[in-house]
Amino acid sequence: MSGQYLQINNNVSQSELQKNIELFNNNGNKGKWLIKYYADWCGHCNLMSTEWNNFIENNKDNLLKKGISVVEIEEKNIQNLKHNNDIYGYPTIRIIENGQQKGTDYAGKRDEEGFSNFALQEISGGRK
DSSP: OOOOEEEESTTSOHHHHHHHHHHHHHHTTSSEEEEEEEOTTOHHHHHHHHHHHHHHHHHHHHHHHTTEEEEEEEGGGGGGOSOOOOOOSSSEEEEEETTEEOSOOOOSOSSHHHHHHHHHHHHHTOOO
16 A cells, blocks of 8 residues: 655645645545644744755655655644644654554654654654
């Protein structure tokens, strides 16, 4: 089963935003999800955005083929989600499997290599 890529932010049309919220609400507790929670006002989030975008561009197809879904969630949309998983700061990057957090939130260097290592370790089952 392949994964899906969703944006729950203002980078998509209102109709696509509503569709993505519905898809995540219906499927966020099924399978593996790599989730980035961020805020547009957050300096750390803005500083890492280029590296995250490079990571997505270079790894999205591989993640989706391996059944890892990817979702980017802007903080102003969290209240519309059934699966918000207690966010305490931004950015927060975590992996959810079948509705449960797997391991700890990402705490490494905010660059493409760090994000890739975090996600690809999950694909190979290397994280505990």
